Amino acid sequence: MILVNDNFKELPAVYLFTQISRILAKYKEDKDAIPLIRMDIGDVPGPVADCVAKAMHKAVDDLAKQDTFKGYGPEQGYAFLRDIISQKDYKERGINIDPSEIFINDGAKCDLGNLGDILSKDCKVAVMDPSYPAYIDDNVIDGREGKLEGNKYSRITYLKCKAENNFFPELPETNVDLIYICSPNNPTGSVLPKAELDKWVEYAKENQSLIIFDSAYEAYIRNPELPKSIYEIEGAKDVAIEIRSFSKTGGFTGIRCGYSVVPKELMGVYSTGEKVALNPIWSRRQTTKFNGASYISQRGAEALYSEEGRKSVIEMTDKFILNASNLRKMFENAGWKVTGGTDSPYVWAGNPYGMSSYEVFEKILKECGISTTPGSGFGEEGEGYIRLSGFNTKENTDKAIERIEKWLTNH
Numbered sequence: 001m002i003l004v005n006d007n008f009k010e011l012p013a014v015y016l017f018t019q020i021s022r023i024l025a026k027y028k029e030d031k032d033a034i035p036l037i038r039m040d041i042g043d044v045p046g047p048v049a050d051c052v053a054k055a056m057h058k059a060v061d062d063l064a065k066q067d068t069f070k071g072y073g074p075e076q077g078y079a080f081l082r083d084i085i086s087q088k089d090y091k092e093r094g095i096n097i098d099p100s101e102i103f104i105n106d107g108a109k110c111d112l113g114n115l116g117d118i119l120s121k122d123c124k125v126a127v128m129d130p131s132y133p134a135y136i137d138d139n140v141i142d143g144r145e146g147k148l149e150g151n152k153y154s155r156i157t158y159l160k161c162k163a164e165n166n167f168f169p170e171l172p173e174t175n176v177d178l179i180y181i182c183s184p185n186n187p188t189g190s191v192l193p194k195a196e197l198d199k200w201v202e203y204a205k206e207n208q209s210l211i212i213f214d215s216a217y218e219a220y221i222r223n224p225e226l227p228k229s230i231y232e233i234e235g236a237k238d239v240a241i242e243i244r245s246f247s248k249t250g251g252f253t254g255i256r257c258g259y260s261v262v263p264k265e266l267m268g269v270y271s272t273g274e275k276v277a278l279n280p281i282w283s284r285r286q287t288t289k290f291n292g293a294s295y296i297s298q299r300g301a302e303a304l305y306s307e308e309g310r311k312s313v314i315e316m317t318d319k320f321i322l323n324a325s326n327l328r329k330m331f332e333n334a335g336w337k338v339t340g341g342t343d344s345p346y347v348w349a350g351n352p353y354g355m356s357s358y359e360v361f362e363k364i365l366k367e368c369g370i371s372t373t374p375g376s377g378f379g380e381e382g383e384g385y386i387r388l389s390g391f392n393t394k395e396n397t398d399k400a401i402e403r404i405e406k407w408l409t410n411h
């Protein structure tokens, strides 16, 4: 008998972004519709920097010569990349992360799901509401969700992020074991300041919880006061795993490369009460189920740390921040509740008309030919909001702003 994982029945029928793609495909079939501008995109428009392309070309040449050919690489990633990450992303910023604590992967999304392998089904999970849908769906697949009651799972704690508290997540009243924090957050674009992260590290210590800190958008932080890494917080190495990605920072969404940091200090406990370090357990998991990220993508990622590479990251992210900040200003001028668009490529805009997220999404699509993402798709607290992204050309963004501005003045 092919017994299937029953947890799949508990998932929403389709992933949010798949659902939006279907609606947009239908829109495009209508010959009379206004030509579509995509402002819902969670993908970078590219291209990758020259230095990245060159490094990958050279990597291909390495593979094509006997003397420099590479077969299976280390499951944890090549030393050249782990060393440079340790140096440039951490040591140069005063954070001590050893290369042995860094695990290279084929993208952050995989590790977000894979981490569930080393954690018990009994862990109580907390997620920001709204947040990136994969956090919940991954835990549903693993069986940590409980029952679906309305739009919420009974065993998941939803950390409300509202305008009144700057879209920072509220500390839970009960004990939770596993906390997903994303900063800058997708979808709200809000960034947690040091004082907020201090609270979470303290909470995790007191409650013996694990923080999974997703900083896929750290390269968008411009305000020097805002932390880019959870390890900027004292004691965080005892309680946090950090997940990073080259996708949104270096245009690697198609290349596939990212990394996770699992500190040596981080301890968990077996059901028998026996303590266990997570770093070797994660390494064991990786050596069993993963054969390493591609040599070519790792050489491409290494190039992002060269002087030229670093410049390219700033130039690319600057462009998307500018687009997002222009979108933000437009909604602000129209009296919407807005966040993001400063240290993030996303703008999170709440309509003042009392319309639902899907109503606003449909109106802006039909009347302006512009796609957004309905905020309610990211959680109940997202109701009434839409997400727009700066991942577009300035030309397209300006055109979109012109259309939405006109629409806003008629409302």
Ligand SMILES: *Cc1c(COP(=O)(O)O)cnc(C)c1O
Pocket (backbone or CB within 6 Å): 042, 106, 107, 108, 109, 110, 132, 182, 186, 214, 216, 244, 245, 246, 247, 248, 252, 253, 257, 258
């Ligand atoms: C895009 C995104 C990721 C996934 O990144 P990949 O490395 O491309 O898998 C992870 N977390 C958040 C919040 C994202 O927006």
